[in-house]
Amino acid sequence: MHPTTVPSLILLLTLISTRWFLTGAALQSQHSHGSGGCIAAERAALLSFKKGIKSDLTNRLASWHGRDCCRWRGVRCSNKTGQVLKHDLRNQNPDISSVDGCDDESALFGELGPSLLSLEQLEHMDLSRNCLTEDQGTIPLFLGSMKNLRYLNLSGIPFSGEVPPQLGNLSKLQYLDLGSQYVGNHDLGSQLYSTDITWIKGLPLRMSPVNLSQISDWPHILNSISSLRVIDLSSCLLGSANQSLQHLNLTKLDKLDLSGNSFDHEIASCWFWKVTSLKYLNLRYHRLFGQFHDALENMTSLQVLDLSFNFNQKRLVMEGNFNNLFSLKILDLTDNEMNRAITVLMDRLLPQRAWDILEELHLGFNNLTGTLPNLIGRFTSLTVLDLSNNNLAGIIPPELSNCTCLRTLDLSNNHLSGLVPTGIGAFANLTSLDLSSNNFSGVISEEHFAGLMNLKKLDLSSNSMKLVVGTDWLPLFSLKIAVLGSCQMGPLFPAWLQWQREITKLDISSTRLMDKIPDWFWPTFSHAIYVDISDNQLSGSLPAHLGDMACVELNINLDLSSNLLEGEIPPCFEINISQSIQFLLLSNNSFSGKFPAFLQKCTTLQFLDLAWNNLFGRLPEWIAEMTGLQFLRLSHNAFSGSIPTEITNLQYLQYLDLSSNSLSGFIPRHLSNLTAMTLKGPRLLLSGTAMTLPDGEGNQVAGVTIADQFGQILSIITKGQQLRYGSTLAYFVSIDLSGNSLTGEIPSDITSLDGLINLNLSSNNLRGKIPMKIGTMQSLESLDLSSNDLFGEIPSSLTDLIYLSYLNLSYNHFSGRIPSGRQLDTLNVDNPTLMYIGNAGLCGPPLTRNCSGNNSFINGYHKSSRHELELMSFNLGLILGFVVGLWMVFCSLLFLKTWRTRYYRLVDNLYDGLYVFVVVNWASLTRNASAE
Known part of the structure; x- marks a missing residue:
């Protein structure tokens, strides 16, 4: 080292050390201000x-x-x-x-x-x-x-x-x-x-x-940013994607999400088909139509293609060149209404080189026809196969057992039949199995579940299968969702359910169970948010600890209807359920006691069904505090007393059934406050929403909807018959107070409920007339006022009810001409007189009693009595005129002195003259008589 460099090196080291010291001191000073590492x-x-x-x-x-x-x-x-x-x-x-x-x-x-x-x-x-x-x-x-x-x-x-x-x-x-x-x-x-x-x-x-709707040239702007790798412009109200790019700069782009923009043009004109580097392309919720562009054959890197949910009546034509999509792992074509045979579709979309690569295939809601092809077994890498909601028939091909990687298999809502192959039991990775709403038959045994150690969702509902397992069978899986409705499982309660402690949704309705609910049932499903054990013959009573169930802290459907449960409805619900329960379905049992007091706190309760039980007592005034009620059915019990007027404060109420009780008093006034009955269209808050439930992979998936809840199980008496309603209940608006002892008149403001579809007030003691403005209830389809004491004419405005398909006014005291025309003439064409039978004063079609001629009725009176009516009217008018005139003279004499004086003078003069006339004539008459 040169001697002259030593001082320079020392100086440099000194400067570095000084700067390090000063920096550390400054930082230490800052830390000291924070007094603790901050x-x-x-x-x-x-x-x-x-x-x-x-x-x-x-x-x-x-x-x-x-x-x-x-x-x-x-x-x-x-x-x-x-x-x-x-x-x-x-x-x-x-x-x-x-x-x-x-x-x-x-x-x-x-x-x-x-x-x-x-x-x-x-x-x-x-x-x-x-x-x-x-x-x-x-x-x-x-x-x-x-x-x-x-x-x-x-x-x-x-x-x-x-x-x-x-x-x-x-x-x-x-x-x-x-x-x-x-x-x-x-x-x-x-x-x-x-x-x-x-x-x-x-x-x-x-x-x-x-x-971003105001940016029309957005593809060109994106194309100017060559470094872009990811573009997510989903649901940005983009106008279209049919612009052409002469020179593509987006050579690094590998993910493009344009879902939810509703592009309404031919799919071949989209600019992005030139981006051959794409690995992920999402066009979900689109309106694209036409045939695929040939450029698709150059997208050899594409791994995910999502074209699901096409909202355009013009459909995609799946006939493009897909042969080079040999990197494709996920193909989602859900809801494109392709209307073709599944074998043709799979041959054209999925080249042979994709058989070992494809992991997810979503073809639900496409009206696919035919049978499941055997080649489905060649897709050995499939983890998701969704063919739900199509028109597929035939059996499950045995080749499906080759797809051992499957995690999700959904074949629901088709027309598949035959036996379920036991090979499904080898799908060790399977977490979700949905075979619901088909025509499968035969027995599901322990062999079907032999290797399903990871299964979390099992849906076998709405088939004709029988689930047969040993009483000591212990499944390898731990389910979160078990939907087994309509599968025969009885008569004994399935013991294997005791070990399914993670279940959040359980449906064992209509499974032919004829047993007592075991003691372990309620604690086992303490975490469930949906429980349906309806339409069985289960006996026993509700336990006192039911209120400890975790489900009550979420939205609950606790359906226990159509069983043999007895005793009082326990106050156990009050602890937790009252603050969050939405559905309480306990109908068609043998419950007794008064209206449950704990319901007063159920402000979130939307659907209450206690019909067909042995409940009694008065309906409480605090029923109005259940402000969320939309559906209230208390029919076929022994409730008594009057209907509380506070019930009209339930502004969300769209269905009210208090029929077949012992209620008395007047129909409450202010029915116009039931504002939900003045609307048209679906009203149930759950009709457009769904509870979410965890699937087998830790995700939140759609769970209980209004359609899931009711299916086609709810029976309602309307139009003179018992009809079964499911998801259409969201549109059904009804008042049924029939079969009670109600008195008084029909409130006139009931005509403001122009969303009402069904009105049944039959079999009561109602008096008075039908409200004249009943024709304003434009949504009425069924009107039953039979078996009351109503009188007067039938309002002609009934002809304005264009949707009316059922009318019963029989056994009252109506009189006059029956209105005709429009919808009324189409009702009960086989025997229309049944609508009016038991009303002696009615005339005109469809009755044989005419309203004209010698034997006719006019306004309820026989024509032969018309003269007497007119004479009586004349005499009555004459008497009234005489009385009025006399009183006018009397009042004038009473209050006017000059009139009184002149009147008395007139009377005196008349008296004197009359006296002279009588005396003179009386003397003359006497003389003449003596002479004779």
């Missing part, structure tokens, strides 16, 4: 953020105290510098039924303030599914200055307004999510919009569901 300025910034939070019901910020902010929940700091790197307060347990963070009680409520700018080294921020819009509701502009951010998730926060282009300044950003909540795979929309997306640059972002 920089004071950043601690203050976080506390300022906490101050802006107005509500934290889940106590996520409970640990935000003390000096070391690096130990606070959701905060992670650098081990070297102590600076905050991660700020994660996402709502980890959101309400699955909520629309966004502001619709969820478990969210943080407050504002997103600029104090976070002090977190200069922040790399990861996740505040998703909260409600941080209190300040102004728009995405804060300061976020564009947090230049070290690599991950930013604001999804589920219902921001509005324009997406700030300043987000483009985040040059290090690798993930951006502004999306909203999806329910049932449908985005619920957003108030966010953008007129410029040039700031996107190279971000792998999710812009869904930002409104």
